[in-house]
Amino acid sequence: MKLVKVAASGAIVALCALTLGACGSKSSSSTSKQVLNWNETAELPTMDLSTATDTVSFDMLNNTMEGLYRLGKNSKIEPGLATKTKVSSDGLTYTFTLRKGAKWSNGDKVTAKDFVYSWRRTLNPKTNSQYAYLFEGVKNATDIMNGKKSPETAGIKAVGDYKLVVTLDRQIPYLKLLMGFPVFFPQNQKVVEKYGSKYGTASKYMVYDGPFQMTGWTGTNLKWTLKKNTNYWDKKNVKLSAINYKVNKTTTTSYNLYQSGKLDATSLSAEQAKQLKGQTGYTIRKAASTFYFQYNQKNAAFKNKKIRQALSMVVNREQFVKKVLGDGSVPSKGLVSMGLASRNGEDFATAAYQKNGVTYNLSEAKKLWNEGLKELGKTSLEFTLLSDDTDKAKNTTAFIQSAIESNLKGSKINVSNVPFKTRLARTTSGDFDVVISAWGADFSDPISFLDLFTSDNSYNAGKWSNAQYDKLIAASKTTDAGDTAKRWNDLVSAEKILMNDQGVAPLYQQATAWMIKPKVKGVIYNSAGANYNFKNAYISGN
Known part of the structure; x- marks a missing residue:
């Protein structure tokens, strides 16, 4: 689904849904009191x-x-x-x-x-x-x-x-x-x-x-x-x-508004989530969305596979999701999120799993980094890491900057945290070195993720290209479209190619901790596509 906004893509995410309360139940409160105050980030x-x-x-x-x-x-x-x-x-x-x-x-x-x-x-x-x-x-x-x-x-x-x-x-x-x-x-x-x-x-x-x-x-x-x-x-x-709706880019502000009754729902920071876990209203929103590095291959350094692999392997994803995010997010198995689709009882993410594409291996990262620099004729590499300007995005870039600079000799990372719209515009125009992108599946099929990285897809901002990958994606949509088994195998093989070549480097599958007022009922949250459906939502107990 969609750019996850970091958001969004949206949508993009098994088509599982989280519903708060009994959808469609009648409220005894008057229409005048049926007002919901919702936070946006x-x-x-x-x-x-x-x-x-x-x-x-x-x-x-x-x-x-x-x-x-x-x-x-x-x-x-x-x-x-x-x-x-x-x-x-x-x-x-x-x-x-x-x-x-x-x-x-x-x-x-x-x-x-x-x-x-x-x-x-x-x-x-x-x-x-x-x-x-x-x-x-x-x-x-x-x-x-x-x-x-x-x-x-x-x-x-x-x-x-x-x-x-x-x-x-x-x-x-x-x-x-x-x-x-x-x-x-x-x-x-x-x-x-x-x-x-x-x-x-x-x-x-x-x-x-x-x-x-x-x-x-x-x-x-x-x-x-x-x-x-x-x-x-x-x-x-x-x-x-x-x-x-009110946009609050810091969860400190939004949670204060929630506590004072000015917001009925707000997302939480990692620290807030740890403190509030188990309290009334605490909710985890699981999403079929993946956050990942895109490397701009117009930059010669990122055409080098070893450099891409090193930058991926130096990130300890387990530590990151627990210590920095703390919101229920989990390390990615690959680009396609876990729980999105399955066949014969096997989850797609498991079928396509390539350990080397998402593993933390510090010694191998250092080895690949040094070999990559040598192939480039360099002794150091400076580049800018682009992301959003939310608290979570800033914490993310700080962790990654530290992981790279403290472990990969000769690395210098400049961090650019910008408003969401600016990050989208710069990504689309190719004005970046490495960007933390995010995608949410638009529907419960692996193609919603994998289609992004065909050579001519507009979301393939880094311009990674692989002829066999393109061929497999094309077959899944044409000659094999009517054959479930063949189409599944096409997509599994495609993901393995993408991971082995580190066309992108998946970081984590998103979940977000929220506080929702118990009076808010009937909200439908789908992890794929457009997330929220408020058609049958209502406020109870007024």
Whole structure:
């Protein structure tokens, strides 16, 4: 899912879910008291679903917009705008019947044409959507993204206002899960064209078809509100009247606000988590998200495999997650998170495990470092480590800086902790040496991670490239797409290549400790895709 925001990617994460309280239970409190105050740790970059890339954006879109389906508890497919789905015998044509009466927050009807427009807009190369690749398999999508065909040739068409036909080039086993992900949601063409370049840059330059609509976001401020959308088709089951968001980059600030009753939920620092573990409201949010080094291979030093291996092996991941994070996070087995997918009872992360890709081996790290420097004709190496400016990110970079400089002779690490949006922009543009990136699976399939590091993927910011890796990923999506065993083996082999070559260096699988007020009920948290679904949330005991 998504850039984990550090966040986000989002989403990206087995599709397990954590639900607080009884989802859908009725509250006896009045609507006026159904206000939830929620903490965010990063800015909101955009509300344009065609260009969104991060957890915060996808969570906001997931609660203010709606697609063909919604993802409920345990990522179960629940009714969205589709009331009926018919699949052809060859699995290549999906016909969705849309509900009548669904409206945008401005009163416009939501129709099949809104989906057609949205998909074409996202696929259009001019939009520069980094998530367009998820449409691969939809007829002509790849050629459209590559500028070889017009967006109008995409395999999606409206038959009247309430029938949507999607045609595929190949079977997509996880298509229905994708339909619950915001990038596949509809967009109102009239509104997009009215606001032009301003669309999605502030709450007033948007229109919404989901349970809530956004107010108070200017595009740069650190607080906003989701209020109940009175035009939503299922408004009778939306209990919250508002969700107030406030960005607090330090957990000291956010926990003080929580204690004073100004926040109903906040994430915790490692020290706070240790102190508060076991107390009422203490909650661990497990995520199918992986934090990892990306090495910019435009820099000759990071083209050297031994340098990459040394930087990975010098990090004691067990010590890091226990002493620095302390939030339930665990060392990574590989890029694909544990618990995301399994076959015949074996977890994918176990099947693809390559110890040398994630191990702590100080003597080997020193040996490889010295050999790598010699191959480069250097006696020292200075570079910058890029990450976010949150407390957790700063603690992370400090630990890694110390591990490298104290153990690898001739190393000099400059640390750059910057705002989330800045880190995203610099990563995308290739303005980094080594960056701590994060990705959350968008759906419960290993391809959600592994697709990132094909040679031409826009998220492959370090430009690592391996022809055999590309071939295996391509086979999993084409010739082997309909064969579960072959496709599984393709993906296992691909991950092993990525780990053995240290194309990226996985660090840890994220979990976050939170304090949640006991009165907050019905919140659905999915570890893959857009994380939060507040449609049926409510406040009890008022």
